[in-house]
Amino acid sequence: MYNPDATRATVDDVAQAAGVSIKTVSRVVNREPNVRAATRERVEAAITSLNYRPNASARNLASARSHIIALIYDDPSAYEAPSSGYVLSLQEGALRACRAANRELLIHPCDYRSRKVSEELQTLFAQTRPDGIVLAAPLSNMPKIVNAVKASGIPCVSLSPGRAKVPANAVVTNDQDICAEMTAYLASLGHQRIAFVQGDAKHKAVSNRFLGYLDGLSASGLARNDHYVVQGDSSIASGERGAEQLLSLPQPPTAIFAANDDMAAGVTRAALRRGVRIPDDLSVAGFDDSPLAQLVFPALTSIRQPSAAMAQRATQLLINPDDIDNGGSNVVPASIVLRESTGPIA
Amino acid sequence: MYNPDATRATVDDVAQAAGVSIKTVSRVVNREPNVRAATRERVEAAITSLNYRPNASARNLASARSHIIALIYDDPSAYEAPSSGYVLSLQEGALRACRAANRELLIHPCDYRSRKVSEELQTLFAQTRPDGIVLAAPLSNMPKIVNAVKASGIPCVSLSPGRAKVPANAVVTNDQDICAEMTAYLASLGHQRIAFVQGDAKHKAVSNRFLGYLDGLSASGLARNDHYVVQGDSSIASGERGAEQLLSLPQPPTAIFAANDDMAAGVTRAALRRGVRIPDDLSVAGFDDSPLAQLVFPALTSIRQPSAAMAQRATQLLINPDDIDNGGSNVVPASIVLRESTGPIA
DNA sequence: GTGAAAGCGCTAACAC
DNA sequence: GTGTTAGCGCTTTCAC
Numbered sequence: 001m002y003n004p005d006a007t008r009a010t011v012d013d014v015a016q017a018a019g020v021s022i023k024t025v026s027r028v029v030n031r032e033p034n035v036r037a038a039t040r041e042r043v044e045a046a047i048t049s050l051n052y053r054p055n056a057s058a059r060n061l062a063s064a065r066s067h068i069i070a071l072i073y074d075d076p077s078a079y080e081a082p083s084s085g086y087v088l089s090l091q092e093g094a095l096r097a098c099r100a101a102n103r104e105l106l107i108h109p110c111d112y113r114s115r116k117v118s119e120e121l122q123t124l125f126a127q128t129r130p131d132g133i134v135l136a137a138p139l140s141n142m143p144k145i146v147n148a149v150k151a152s153g154i155p156c157v158s159l160s161p162g163r164a165k166v167p168a169n170a171v172v173t174n175d176q177d178i179c180a181e182m183t184a185y186l187a188s189l190g191h192q193r194i195a196f197v198q199g200d201a202k203h204k205a206v207s208n209r210f211l212g213y214l215d216g217l218s219a220s221g222l223a224r225n226d227h228y229v230v231q232g233d234s235s236i237a238s239g240e241r242g243a244e245q246l247l248s249l250p251q252p253p254t255a256i257f258a259a260n261d262d263m264a265a266g267v268t269r270a271a272l273r274r275g276v277r278i279p280d281d282l283s284v285a286g287f288d289d290s291p292l293a294q295l296v297f298p299a300l301t302s303i304r305q306p307s308a309a310m311a312q313r314a315t316q317l318l319i320n321p322d323d324i325d326n327g328g329s330n331v332v333p334a335s336i337v338l339r340e341s342t343g344p345i346a
Numbered sequence: 347m348y349n350p351d352a353t354r355a356t357v358d359d360v361a362q363a364a365g366v367s368i369k370t371v372s373r374v375v376n377r378e379p380n381v382r383a384a385t386r387e388r389v390e391a392a393i394t395s396l397n398y399r400p401n402a403s404a405r406n407l408a409s410a411r412s413h414i415i416a417l418i419y420d421d422p423s424a425y426e427a428p429s430s431g432y433v434l435s436l437q438e439g440a441l442r443a444c445r446a447a448n449r450e451l452l453i454h455p456c457d458y459r460s461r462k463v464s465e466e467l468q469t470l471f472a473q474t475r476p477d478g479i480v481l482a483a484p485l486s487n488m489p490k491i492v493n494a495v496k497a498s499g500i501p502c503v504s505l506s507p508g509r510a511k512v513p514a515n516a517v518v519t520n521d522q523d524i525c526a527e528m529t530a531y532l533a534s535l536g537h538q539r540i541a542f543v544q545g546d547a548k549h550k551a552v553s554n555r556f557l558g559y560l561d562g563l564s565a566s567g568l569a570r571n572d573h574y575v576v577q578g579d580s581s582i583a584s585g586e587r588g589a590e591q592l593l594s595l596p597q598p599p600t601a602i603f604a605a606n607d608d609m610a611a612g613v614t615r616a617a618l619r620r621g622v623r624i625p626d627d628l629s630v631a632g633f634d635d636s637p638l639a640q641l642v643f644p645a646l647t648s649i650r651q652p653s654a655a656m657a658q659r660a661t662q663l664l665i666n667p668d669d670i671d672n673g674g675s676n677v678v679p680a681s682i683v684l685r686e687s688t689g690p691i692a
Numbered sequence: 693g694t695g696a697a698a699g700c701g702c703t704a705a706c707a708c
Numbered sequence: 709g710t711g712t713t714a715g716c717g718c719t720t721t722c723a724c
Contacts, residue, residue: 010701021711026703034709053472057406058701061716066403077438087434091453092423104474107453109441126399128450236641262641269643295582295608295638297615356717367695372719380693404717407700 009050018046029054056104068104069094069315070130072121072149074139075109085290086307090136090159093311101319106130112139118148125152132318134311137161140170141204155321157314159307161205162331171314171330175205176212178303178334182257182285183216185336190345191255191283195228197242197267199259203234209259209287228253232263239266247274247282254282254345261286261293264300268341279343289337298340306332355396363392375400414450415440415661416476418467418495420485421455431636432653436482436505439657447665452476458488467494476500478664480657483507486516487550501667503660505653507551508677517660517676521551522558524649524680528603528631529562531682536691537601537629541574543588543613545605549580555605555633574599578609585612593620593628600628600691607632607639610646614687625689635683644686652678 011022018025020043027035028043035043046052060066071094076087091107098105106128110117133156139145140158149156158170166172186194196213199206210229217224230245232238239258243266246253258264264286268278276282278298286293289304309332317330357368357375364371366389373381374389381389392398406412417440422433437453444451454470456463479502485491486504495502504516512518532540542559545552556575563570576591578584585604589612592599604610610632614624622628624644632639635650655678663676 012701022702023711036709039709053469055407055701056473056475057403057412059703060403061401061407061718062701062703064716076434088422091455095453095455102473104452106450107437107441109437123399127402127448129402265641272643292638292641295611296642297618358717368718369695382693385693401717405719407702408717408719410700
């Protein structure tokens, strides 16, 4: 059987080897002040030669901190259509910040549809006692979840789509503005009939995107026309249905902006099936810059949310709350990614 | 500032409330024998009323076990093309097993191209002392990684593509066989000229797939023809190049089997660009059943590796090594997923 | 069946 | 600057 403590050195070993007390070792390990340079070097040498690594459990127990950050996000396996890129970006950003600060990342996909989410989260908190929680959209807009997190008293930073005013404990992106920009970009290509496919109405992010679309229309001097707005549910299939509906209009749109890439992929698929050429006959734009955006044919123009950067920023904030004031903004800008699916009207 | 211990009950509180010693509480919590039913109930009542949750750090420190399983996989963010579905499946399976056994999952994406992987892993092990390690392909075939894991002495189960004989500490899938099946399926549709696009030669899994293709050819009575075998590098672009090459042959293939979905997507893209219809003129099959397989047009026939099931099984094995003998096999079968990209020759 | 006592390896006061 | 002394909350002998 495996013995985790086979050959592990402890503070005592190091202290003895360096000829100091364990407290001094502790000080060196934790980069605390009040250690003479010479002493520090002796201790560090001992640490190296003994290959000493602090025991996390002991440290956590004594300091009442776990050195763990929990990343909580909507469980993608609860879906039919995987939005996997988002989750991986979140993990990537959070991991970057954790590594830099010597923290561990605990991931917790969470199915908000489950009745027992609150208890589940309570158990998670009680068992692992994370030092901080990163709560990703769309969970950050679900009262049930937010309340459970609040009740724990554990510091939490939310990731969410943009708002007028940014709360201190949130990292946001300018999703509405960027959607306005995308719409204006389509208009600048000469498109006058720009349609929009809305996403799942339950997600707040979706309404922001639609509002941005409206902003973009008016900024471009185009009138809103509700015939060009259809409701989807964020799935590919709903994108196909939306496109069918739009392309059957007597005056079909020459550009379709979908609230996510899955639906945009559905739109291109339905269009191709009808023999509509992209982008010659129809420009298509999505949102998310998901992996599939570059994989479908033609590759989708889309909007890249800075998910990784947001998660990284949120994690930093939790690890060092003083960052709130100093470097880095809590509004992380999204960007438009131009690909093959948009172009001037033929 | 947040105090994690605000209102937490400890074993002592529970013991006092139940009128027993802390050892008895410990026995109840850990489901050990030698506790009278009546006593057990009293303790459980006290636990409930005090909302007691054991402190993980203390438990880990005392028991010298971390209750943490580490999942180590190839860092997808080190790639240009994201193979995100795989990672999420792994996480999903491992999380399922962890939840069932009250373990935590630590994820560790690992860039094997980095010079410092060994040290990085050593640090990870020393700091978190996982009770077990799940090592996913392709890392499970990289000596540098495997050796670092071995050196730690921590129990490890590898996930890997199929082999003749399955080592006890590995969970495998029958990838070669299933590729033979796919090839035979294409032949059964009437295809005589079946091409293969190889993937990144550094990954062992790739050669298995190619061997399966050869098996399938001979099982179907078709001769191997090396003009129909091209080398890709697992990227979409290489799939496009491969298709260009194959479709320019005087006798172009009527079916192309690519060693992964990305390349298969590239194949369909290049074919569509040339006006080749799928599946009327050309059948295309991929491998991975990645999210994009259902998203490209036409949707790709592919092979689904049971990644989640494999990770789950591996995690179970680590948590309860006795399972090696009993329930569940360590060979988890892959399956063919038929979609729109394959059909009989027109 | 149950309990008492001794740590696990570290951090945190506080003394020097 | 550095050391001493207590614990953190649990598991683990081993005694009863």
